[in-house]
Amino acid sequence: MIRRSKKIKPLTITFVISVFLTFSQLKAQDVAVLKYKGGGDWYSNPTALPNLIKYCNDNIDTNINENIQTVEVGSTDIFQFPLLHMTGHGNVFFNDDEAKNLRNYLISGGFLHIDDNYGMEPYVRKALKTVFPNNELIEISKNHNIFKSAYEFSNGLPKIHEHNGKAPQALGIFYEGRLVLLFTFESDLGDGWEDPEVHNDPEDVREKALKMGANIVKYAFEN
Numbered sequence: 001m002i003r004r005s006k007k008i009k010p011l012t013i014t015f016v017i018s019v020f021l022t023f024s025q026l027k028a029q030d031v032a033v034l035k036y037k038g039g040g041d042w043y044s045n046p047t048a049l050p051n052l053i054k055y056c057n058d059n060i061d062t063n064i065n066e067n068i069q070t071v072e073v074g075s076t077d078i079f080q081f082p083l084l085h086m087t088g089h090g091n092v093f094f095n096d097d098e099a100k101n102l103r104n105y106l107i108s109g110g111f112l113h114i115d116d117n118y119g120m121e122p123y124v125r126k127a128l129k130t131v132f133p134n135n136e137l138i139e140i141s142k143n144h145n146i147f148k149s150a151y152e153f154s155n156g157l158p159k160i161h162e163h164n165g166k167a168p169q170a171l172g173i174f175y176e177g178r179l180v181l182l183f184t185f186e187s188d189l190g191d192g193w194e195d196p197e198v199h200n201d202p203e204d205v206r207e208k209a210l211k212m213g214a215n216i217v218k219y220a221f222e223n
Contacts, residue, residue, distance in 0.1 A: 030062075030064040030065055030081060030082065030083065030221075031049065031053060031064055031065075031068065031081060031082075031083045031084075031085060031217070032068065032069045032070065032071045032077075032078070032080075032081045032083075032084055032085070033049060033068060033069070033070045033071070033084075033085055033086070034070075034071060034072075034073060034078070034084045034085065034086040034112065035070050035071065035072045035073070036072075036073050036086065036088075036092050036093065036094065036098075036127075037073075037092075037093045037094075037095070037098075038090070038091035038092045038093030038123065038127075039090055039091045039093075040088040040089065040090035040091045040092050040120065040123065041088045041089055041090060041117075042086065042087070042088050043070075043088075044087055044088050044089060044117050044190075045087055045117060045190040045191065045193070045194055047193075047194045047195045047198065048087070048190040048191070048193035048194045049068050049085055049190075049193070050066060050068055051193045051194065051195065051210070052193045052210060052213040052214070052217070053065075053066050053068070053217075054066060055193075055210045055213070055214060056213075056214050056217050056218075059150075059214060060150045060214050060217070060218055062217065062218075062221070064217075071084070072098075073094055073098040073101065073102055074095070074097050074098040074101050075101070076101070078101065078102070078105050078110065079105055079108070079110070081110070082109070082110065082111060082220055082221055083110075083111050083112075083113065083216075083217060083220040083221065084105075084110065084111070084112045084113070085112075085113050085115070086112060086113070086114045086115070087114070087115045087116075087117045087120075087190050088117055088119075088120055089117050089118055089119040089120060090119055090120065090123065091123045092120060092123040092124055092126075092127040093123075093127060094127050094130050094131065096130070099127075099130040099131045102131050103131045103132065106131070106173075106175065106180040106181060107175050107176075107180065110180070111179075111180060111181070111182075111219075111220035111223075112180070112181045112182070113181075113182045113184070113216050113220070114181070114182070114183045114184070115184045115187075115188070115189050115190045116183070116184065116185045116186070116187075116188075117188060117190060117191070118161075118163050118188065121185055124183060125137065128173065128181070132173055132175075135173050135174075135175075136173075137171040137172065137173060137183055138171065138172060138173075138174070139169060139170070139171055140156075140170040140171065140172045140179070140182070142154065142155060142156040144170075144179070145219060145223075146170070146179065146182065146215055146216065146219045147170075147215065148215070149215045149218040149219045149222070150211070150214045150215050150218045151211040151212070151214060151215055153211075153212060153215070156168070156170060157169065157170040157184060157187050157212065158187065158189075158208045158209065158212055159186070159187055160187055160188045160189055160191055160192040160201070160205060160208065160209045161187075161188035161191050161192070161199070161201075163186070163188075164186075166186045167186065168184070168185065168186045168187035169184075169185045169186055169187075170182060170183075170184055170185075170187075171183040171184075171185055178223060179219075179223070182216060189209050189212055189213055190209075191209070192205060192206050192208065192209020192210065193206075193209055193210060193213055
């Protein structure tokens with residue numbers, strides 16, 4: 001059984017009190033969309049995450065709230081969610097306080113999935129250097145558990161949408177041996193999660209995207 005609503009532990013007493021008050025005022029949910037600054041369309045693929053959550057609830061024994069909340073990078077609200085999802089096409093910017101807050105969330109047990117909807121990559125790399133100045137995005141081995149937590153992907157990240165002929169890449173940041181951040185690049189998983197009529201993807205392509213998404217959800221909830 002997948003654990004539901006894992007609470008992330010902030011790092012200071014003041015922060016604990018602040019987050020506790022935030023929890024008492026908000027309805028607990030399990031997955032949230034991360035809103036960021038810089039002008040990028042953080043709100044893209046609006047049907048993607050609801051469809052993925054329904055798929056997970058129907059197929060991998062999760063019980064995730066299907067009412068998706070949006071949280072801002074600098075808010076203590078992010079500590080309420082074991083999994084944050086971030087996407088878009090354009091610029092991404094974290095100021096110092098936002099970068100510190102996101103770092104604390106990730107090293108305290110949180111997980112961030114960034115799905116490049118095409119065009120985010122150079123901005124994501126720059127923004128993440130403010131969060132983990134001494135860490136680089138590295139390619140995740142095809143043997144990693146994230147590729148087999150619910151469904152087997154022996155070849156690693158699947159290709160969902162074609163843009164420029166490049167192979168899909170699963171890139172990550174590890175902290176003390178734990179994968180805390182996944183950046184899916186040249187794949188467009190989120191497009192595959194959207195309603196069928198949005199992109200008219202074949203059913204087998206959507207199924208691959210949803211299964212890989214289920215792997216990400218299960219990995220984030222259990223690690």
